[in-house]
Amino acid sequence: xxxxxxxxxxxxxxxxxxxxxxxxxxxxxxxxxxxxxxxxxxxxxxxxxxxxxxxxxxxxxxxxxxxxxxxxxxxxxxxxxxxxxxxxxxxxxxxxxxxxxxxxxxxxxxxxxxxxxxxxxxxxxxxxxxxxxxxxxxxxxxxxxxxxxxxxxxxxxxxxxxxxxxxxxxxxxxxxxxxxxxxxxxxxxxxxxxxxxxxxxxxxxxxxxxxxxxxxxxxxxxxxxxxxxxxxxxxxxxxxxxxxxxxxxxxxxxxxxxxxxxxxxxxxxxxxxx
Numbered sequence: 001x002x003x004x005x006x007x008x009x010x011x012x013x014x015x016x017x018x019x020x021x022x023x024x025x026x027x028x029x030x031x032x033x034x035x036x037x038x039x040x041x042x043x044x045x046x047x048x049x050x051x052x053x054x055x056x057x058x059x060x061x062x063x064x065x066x067x068x069x070x071x072x073x074x075x076x077x078x079x080x081x082x083x084x085x086x087x088x089x090x091x092x093x094x095x096x097x098x099x100x101x102x103x104x105x106x107x108x109x110x111x112x113x114x115x116x117x118x119x120x121x122x123x124x125x126x127x128x129x130x131x132x133x134x135x136x137x138x139x140x141x142x143x144x145x146x147x148x149x150x151x152x153x154x155x156x157x158x159x160x161x162x163x164x165x166x167x168x169x170x171x172x173x174x175x176x177x178x179x180x181x182x183x184x185x186x187x188x189x190x191x192x193x194x195x196x197x198x199x200x201x202x203x204x205x206x207x208x209x210x211x212x213x214x215x216x217x218x219x220x221x222x223x224x225x226x227x228x229x230x231x232x233x234x235x236x237x238x239x240x241x242x243x244x245x246x247x248x249x250x251x252x253x254x255x256x257x258x259x260x261x262x263x264x265x266x267x268x269x270x271x272x273x274x
Contacts (some may be wrong), residue, residue, distance in 0.1 A: 183204075
């Protein structure tokens with residue numbers, strides 16, 4: 001655990017304001033968090049299991065809420081949660097309304113305007129298939145007889161295109177359209193990242209099961225930051241995340257919050273790894 005003393009030492013080693021010219025003395029995110037005693041994060045109200053806001057009392061839960069609470073606690077500061085959307089989170093980071101936003105994939109477009117931590121976890125590409133399906137490798141699905149539904153232009157689309165170029169790739173407008181295609185028998189499988197696939201199967205017990213085809217392939221979920229000259233805050237959070245991954249805290253937070261959606265640890269398919 002990162003103590004308040006170690007955080008203070010890290011801060012002291014990261015800045016030397018007295019040696020900087022006046023123009024360079026704008027307060028960095030790391031300094032602002034320390035001096036204000038507040039960590040500002042964004043959260044998405046309907047983003048379960050990542051984030052979820054209670055309609056009844058306005059309280060928050062989700063595995064990124066648990067992770068941010070621990071980050072604030074380890075820093076010895078208060079946590080301030082601002083409701084946002086996945087789409088607006090980048091803009092709010094740029095506007096310095098948030099200190100960090102967890103749950104972004106570092107796409108080339110986003111990397112042009114904000115900075116990212118290392119991976120919080122790896123979200124494996126998986127397939128939702130019929131309960132009797134025995135195939136377990138991407139190459140087994142890579143044939144003209146197999147129809148795989150995806151939401152067009154998504155990371156799911158890219159994954160299937162990489163691994164199953166010979167399959168019939170059924171590109172549809174949205175994830176729900178792809179799900180409907182499987183349910184109607186117009187597709188044999190739907191590609192989704194694991195967290196979404198498990199959530200889908202939990203809500204639709206009759207749709208089938210989740211497999212992680214081999215060889216494993218995954219996208220990442222990362223923390224995003226406002227771009228600034230001093231990398232101290234980004235570097236600090238990146239190191240902290242790696243500690244929490246190694247300790248098993250991130251994995252436990254994910255599994256515990258998936259349970260809120262009816263997904264137990266036993267429901268995670270063989271090959272689950274963060």
